[in-house]
Amino acid sequence: MKKGMILLFVLLLVSFSYGLDACCERDNDGNWCQYTDEESCDSNYLSVNTACEQTSYCEVGCCYSSDSGSCYKNTPRATCQAEGGTWSDSSACDIEQCTKGCCTVGDQAFFVTEVKCKSVGSGFEEAAVNFDSTIQTEAVCLESVKNLDLGCCVTEESATFVTREECSVATTEVVTNFTALGFHESMLCSNELLSTECAKQQTTGCYNGKVYWYDSCGNRENIYSSDTRTSYNSGYALDEIDSCTISGAEDETCGNCDYPQGMICGADENNIMDIGEYTCVDLTCEETYSNDASPLSGELKKNGESWCIYDSKVGEALDTVGSRHFRHLCINGEEITEPCTDYREEICVSGELGEDVLVTLEALNLGNGDYVEAACRENRNDECSSCNDATLGISDQYSCCTNEDLRDCYWLPMEGAICEENSDCPLGYECDGEKCVDPEADVDPGVCVAQVPDGLKFWESGDDVCSIGSTTCTVTRRLGGFSKLLGGRDDPEKWKIIDESPDGCTERNWVVAQNVYCRSLGDCGAWYNFNGDVGTEGFSSTLFDETFFFDMDQLTVNDLPDWGYMQS
Secondary structure (H helix, E strand, O other): OHHHHHHHHHHHHHHHHOOOEEEEEEEOOOOEEEEEEHHHEOOOOOEEOOOHHHOOOOOEEEEEEOOOOEEEEEEEHHHHHHOOOEEEOOOOOOOHHHOEEEEEEOOEEEEEEHHHHHHHHOOOOOOOEEEEOOOOOHHHHHHHHHOOOEEEEEOOOOEEEEEOOOOOOOOOEEOOOOOEEEEEEOEOOOOHHHOOOOOOOOEEEEEOOEEEEEOOOOOEEEEOEOOHHHHHHHHEOOOHHHOOOOOOOOOOOEOOOOHHHOEEEEEOOOOOOOOOOEEEEEOOEOOOOOOOOOOOOOOOEOOOOEEEEEOOOOOOOOOOEOOOEEEEEEEOOEEEEEEOOOOOOEEEEEEEOOOOOOOHHHHHOOOOOOOEEEEEEEOOOOOOHHHHOOOOOHHHHHHHHOOOOOOOEEEEEOOOOEOOOHHHOOOOOEEOOOEEEOOOOOOOOEEEEEOOOOOOOOOOOOHHHHHHHOOOOEEEEEEOHHHHHOOHHHOHHHEEEEEEEOOOOOOHHHHHHHHHHHHOOOOOOOEEEOOOOEEOOOOOOOOOOOOOOOOOOOOOHHHOOOHHHHOO
16 A cells, blocks of 8 residues: 555656646747647747647648649648638648649640649739649640640641641641641741642731731731731741831831720721731720810820710719719720719719829819729718717818718818807807807818719609708897887888897808708709709798898899809
């Protein structure tokens, strides 16, 4: 019994003398997924007292990188993520991204994984990249590209310039008339070595946007050049990059049309070419639709450019009733119109390629640019009214309103209340001798409205929108004692205004300002439609009906901006 008790004591002593081991997501030396003593674990990362294979953060799997095109088996998750890779729980990398197949980049082929294919292809922006996982061997992969080689296919009946795959003659054979039957890679069918009946460079035609020579048999040859000897290339196919360099549209010496520079093969309507009926036509839109309200209209546009067209002046709540935004494009020399979503649910904004993104009002009124692009996008004006929260100061209201990362709003300046002293102003405002101002604000008083108000649908009344602009002018007048005695009740001049709220609300300029706010809500108030016709029925006031104290007529076109301004 004593020996057993001593042995137990020794075992317990040894057990407590060892430190606890753990799986460190990262240890103090910067190594990932290390099973070591717990004190060596970096405290900024995870650790647990178990084998790393049993943790979620160090579970082994497949790590692949689209940047490098590599796949690594049995890689811990943390190690993979630290290296910027993508982790999958398939430790053998038995996943689609890491399965080998045939990758074609342009006319080259590689038997690699899909991620490697994408990595290689990213280095050739203009080349077509394709990955075919159904091809299982490198030999078949390489043969698939070889079948796309171009050359002359000579049979006993004809000679055609096609791909190897399209040629029905498998082997090359010279027959009695010295005609070489079979597929002849990179050779033109008019090559004298083939002894065909095809005569070289008989006419021209269009292929892939460029002007090519064609032989008497109708086979495509090399890109057209007035230097016929060089362009014939001794009867062999000449790469595009080695062909002539074009100086511009309708270059009579070269057919190597440059589409990115605005040229494409087309009919030679101006009879520029000495041979053939095709030339590199100009894809610019020389004449475009013009109106004074659209700063970018009516100018020459390059192929691919897009710009905005408006019915009348836009922004700052000036869009007219029934107006709509349009996007115009120049595509292959033709001007195309794309309407933005109606009722101004979308607005058209412009910018210059390669330049900073413009703020909304500038993007609505861009007047020039080397290469302009436009887009119809959502009209983000839903939250403009929320910026008028009375609990916010004017500065905060203004900041909320002009945050164009979130909304398309406009700070509509409003005249401050007329005053003589501070007691005439609302709480928090002071009198500067003429009007009430916010001493804490660095902006003029105003209200946040939509930069481009939504249109109202004609089958809906719109009262719920327009009624937001309704307001009340309260006026208190007093007749002096002597005036009462002397019969002054019938003389409006004897009734003195002792209080009005808001201040100045009996003046016509205040009424006109209320109409500005009213029309900023949508197709409300007295305003123009997109044809320039004025409608005043949308604005009414009992001030117009009261004739004893006031002599104020209904709003007219004279109370609105001039239509010429709206079209400029």
